[in-house]
Amino acid sequence: MHLLQKAFVAYGAIQCGYCTPGMLLSSKTLLDRNPHPTMDEQRRPSQGTSAAARGMIKYLKL
Numbered sequence: 896m897h898l899l900q901k902a903f904v905a906y907g908a909i910q911c912g913y914c915t916p917g918m919l920l921s922s923k924t925l926l927d928r929n930p931h932p933t934m935d936e937q938r939r940p941s942q943g944t945s946a947a948a949r950g951m952i953k954y955l956k957l
Contacts, residue, residue: 899923 899922903909908918925932
């Protein structure tokens with residue numbers, strides 16, 4: 896598994912198989928462009944991929 900996938904598992908950010916791949920790809924793209932994003936920058940890419948369960952909000956608060 897990619898380090899980002901391991902982090903999603905470790906912090907309980909995994910959701911259904913439908914939305915998790917999109918969140919992972921958005922997160923990887925963000926980190927490739929900016930390895931140290933602000934909280935606002937972290938929230939922006941997730942807006943288009945968050946599912947109804949809103950699991951992404953859980954780990955953004957860490």
